[in-house]
Amino acid sequence: MRQHALGRSRVTVSELAFGAAGIGNLFNPIPDAQAEQAVHAAWETGIRYFDTAPHYGLGLSERRLGAALRGLPRSEFAISSKVGRLLRPLYPVHGDDLANGFAVPATHYRQWDFSAExxxxxxxxxxERLGLDRIDIVYLHDPEDHADQALNEAYPALERLRAEGAVGAIGIGMNQSAMPARVVRDTDIDVVLLAGRYSLLDQSGLADLLPAAADRGVSVVVGGVFNSGLLADPRPGAMFEYAAAPAHLVARAQHLKQVCDHHRVPLRAVALQLPLGHPAVTSVLVGAQSADQIRDNAAMAARPVPAALWADLRGLGLLDPRVPVPGEVG
Structure with a gap:
């Protein structure tokens, strides 16, 4: 699997990345062994970039990911985590964390904190949770409501850690493009993790973030390419942005699938590969809760997509002609 450098940093990442929210029991619990098998399947397919966060399962994702990666050659993979939410113990433990999307006991609560400390x-x-010697990439995580502290306190702290060699690359991870575009213009970050805003159904990141990143030499890692599931299985009742998809989006996704079916290419392959057509996009991040899911994602990433399919999507008005597609020159 192809590897690319993140921005001007020395950190390299695989073109397909493993998103570890799922192994933090996103929406439903899975056994430890299943989580380990998913990570090992990712390794076997050539994935060498793994993303996690304290937020995912109140630290469960980090613990499981670190345990699964332990023993693999540390110099051969990159791992990212995030800052902005500190986990504080909760006594007594009562209930679960499903209100935040994770099927884990409510052992902690999240405290927003973008201070240097x-x-x-x-x-x-x-x-400590990962049990690894370093984190290669650190993202400011969802700082919408804490922009001033994130930019004035957290960002300088990350910049110092990078200068000291404690982390290899720094960035911001959000599900909107406006604030990351501002950060790209006003700081010296290496990478943006953009979730759900550069997909077959939502290319809003093309208006501001992606041009700014290309101009500044900042890499973009794109997550949420299936928009919570609608582009993986377009049907009534499918999820879009963690809620039931509205009828007009279901119809659009089904139309996209019809075109893909005509070319005998799975919609999942087209959705996964689209972001890689933009020169600023370095990697596509996909989540998985099982070995079979990650193997399917890797197969979709490798599936050839003919130029005629992209041309048909444009001709039918299903893809903005300004969106660059893989294999296109210029």
Whole structure:
């Protein structure tokens, strides 16, 4: 699997990345062994970039990911985690964390903290949970409501850690494009993790973030290419942005699938590969809760997509002609 450098950093990542929210029991619990098998299947397919966060399963994702990666050659993979939410013990433990999307006991609560000290504490705690010697990439995680502190306190702290060699690359991870575009223009980050805003159904990231990233030499990692499931299985009742998809989007996704079926290419392959057509996009991040899911994602990433399919999507008005597609020159 192809590897690319993140921005101007020395960190390299695989073109397909493993998103570890799922092994933090996103929406439903899975056994430890299943989580380990998913990570090992990712490794076997050539994936060498793994993303996690304290938020995912109240630290469960980090613990499981670190345990599964332990023993593999550390110099051969990159791992990212995030800062902005500190995990604080909750006594007594009561109920679960499903209100936040994770099927785990409510052993902790999340405290927003984008201070310099919060950054240091968060990274130290993540390293302890991961049981690894370093985190290669650190993202500011969802700082919409904490922009001033994130930019004035957390970002300088990350910049210092990068200068000291404690982390290899720094960035911001969000499900909107406007604030990351501002950060790209006003700071010296290496990478943006953009979720759900550069897909077959939502290319809003093309308006501001992606051009800014290309101009500044900042890499973009694109997540949420299936928009919570609608582009994986377009049917009434499918999820879009973690809620039931509206009828007009279901119809559009089904139309996309019809075109893909005509060319005998799975819609999943087209959805997964679309972002890689943009020169700023370095990697596509996909989540998985099982070995079979990650193997399917890897197969979709490798599936040839003919130029005629992209041309048909444009001709039918299903894809903006300004969106660059894989294999296109210029």
């Amino acid at each position: 919060g950054v240091r504490r968060s990274i130290a705690s993540s390293l």
